[in-house]
Amino acid sequence: MSDMGVIVKTNARALIPLIGVFGSYIILHGHLTPGGGFQGGATIVGTALLFLIAFGVDEAKKRINKDLYSALEGIGGLVFLGAAMLGLSVAFFYNILWHKGPLFNGRPGTLLSAGFLPIMNLGVGLKVFTGLVSAVFALALFRRWKE
Amino acid sequence: MSFITAFIWSYFMWLILTAGSKGLLWNSQELIAGLIFSAIVGYATRNIIGERASRFLNPVKWILFIAYAPVLFWGMIKANLDVAYRVITGKIRPGIVKVPVNLENDAQYTILSNSITLTPGTLTIEASPEEKVLYVHWINIPKGLEWPESSEPVSGPFEKWARRLGK
Numbered sequence: 349m350s351d352m353g354v355i356v357k358t359n360a361r362a363l364i365p366l367i368g369v370f371g372s373y374i375i376l377h378g379h380l381t382p383g384g385g386f387q388g389g390a391t392i393v394g395t396a397l398l399f400l401i402a403f404g405v406d407e408a409k410k411r412i413n414k415d416l417y418s419a420l421e422g423i424g425g426l427v428f429l430g431a432a433m434l435g436l437s438v439a440f441f442y443n444i445l446w447h448k449g450p451l452f453n454g455r456p457g458t459l460l461s462a463g464f465l466p467i468m469n470l471g472v473g474l475k476v477f478t479g480l481v482s483a484v485f486a487l488a489l490f491r492r493w494k495e
Numbered sequence: 496m497s498f499i500t501a502f503i504w505s506y507f508m509w510l511i512l513t514a515g516s517k518g519l520l521w522n523s524q525e526l527i528a529g530l531i532f533s534a535i536v537g538y539a540t541r542n543i544i545g546e547r548a549s550r551f552l553n554p555v556k557w558i559l560f561i562a563y564a565p566v567l568f569w570g571m572i573k574a575n576l577d578v579a580y581r582v583i584t585g586k587i588r589p590g591i592v593k594v595p596v597n598l599e600n601d602a603q604y605t606i607l608s609n610s611i612t613l614t615p616g617t618l619t620i621e622a623s624p625e626e627k628v629l630y631v632h633w634i635n636i637p638k639g640l641e642w643p644e645s646s647e648p649v650s651g652p653f654e655k656w657a658r659r660l661g662k
Contacts, residue, residue, distance in 0.1 A: 354622050358605040361545050362504075368536040369505040373512045376528055399543065411542070459516075459524040 351404030360402035364395045371395070371473075378469035379462035385472025392473070393480040405488050412485055417478045424475030431464040431471065500549045502537030509533055547600070556660065563656050567610055570651060574614040581616070581634060588636050591620060594629045594646050596654055603661030604629075607646070610653040617649055 351357070374381075375388030400408045434449075435442030445452045446463025454460040509529035516525045550556070581587050598604055601624070608619040611631060621630040631649055646654040 354601050354624055355605050355608045355619070358601045359609075361543055361548070364543050365501050365505045365536055365540045366508050368540060369508045369533060370512065372532040372536060373509065376532065395540075454524075458522070459528055 351407065352402045356402050360398050364398055367395045367398070368392055371477075375469050375473035376459070376466065379465040380457065380459070385469040386476050388469070389473040389476025390480065392477045393484070396477075396481040397484060400485065400488055408485065408488070412481070414482065414485075417482045421475050421478040421482070424471045424473070424478065427471030427474070428468050431467045434464060496549050497544055497546055498537050498541040500537075500552060501540045501544045502533050503552060504544070504548075505533035505536040505540075506530070550662075551602075559660055563660060566652065566656060567613065570610075570614045570653070574616050578615040578634065587634050589632070589634055590636050590641070591630055591632050592636060592641060592643060592649065594631050594643055594649050596627060596629055596646050598624075598627070598654070598658060598661070600661055603657045606660050607650065607653055607657035610657065611650050614650070614653075 352360075371388045371392035371394070373388075374383035374391055375385055378384030378388065396412075399411075432441045435444030435447075438444065443463040443465075445467075446461075447453075449463065452460050452463050452466065456462070459466070506529055509532065510521065513521055513525040513529065516522045521529075596604075596607065598607065604622045604624060608622050608629060611617050611619045611629070616634040618632040619629055620632055623630070629646070633649065637648070640648050643649060
């Protein structure tokens, strides 16, 4: 796959950090505003797609490390599970951070509220981002169109 | 250095997104979360944003960008009215012209191409820094301007501005 012209590339350079930070904003405010882990993670995947299309597969091959993405996807899932296990003394998925926890039990409407929800959103966002990037990148690397 | 550029660019965006969390300002939780996540985004995109992007951190450039906004806006208004006239009367003479430009770097090409595309009636199709030309689709080529000598008849003062903004 060949890369794009100079205009697309330069715009991509400016836009990729913006899309990334907007996706983080959606993930981190999942308990306050519309959006959450999946939506924010899918937004951040937009940065990787833009990079892949604007700069080409050869450039992406140098930057995307499949072991790192595979490991991060597992870590995202484990963070979700770990947050769910925190209140296991009462029940699975018991939101102990909200009821007694030292953190994340602030006034509703602030960032550090809603118990384990922000942590789960982060885990899901990481998992969705790395998983979708790996899937799309693997498709882009598919050997050739015809045998 | 490019990490700092990407970080500041991301943090600026974060501040815009979360403004109003404490009155009209930001509360400390949002500010700290913004620092962390902008650092992550900045670290991840430090090789993408480009080594020379730090020149856009210069405050003189920001003032120039603000000064450029009314110029671009006025050009858009004029060009929109011109296109409305061409829609009603049907007086068009379309074609693709090769416009020689005197620009040095990618940012200047991008600013000029986007400005040309934003003003209706002209549309940049291809920017070619090797030949130092832009290929522009023009809705109404005036007679005798099929091979323009400079970008002046196509884009007005935009080339001068693009050269200054992207320097």
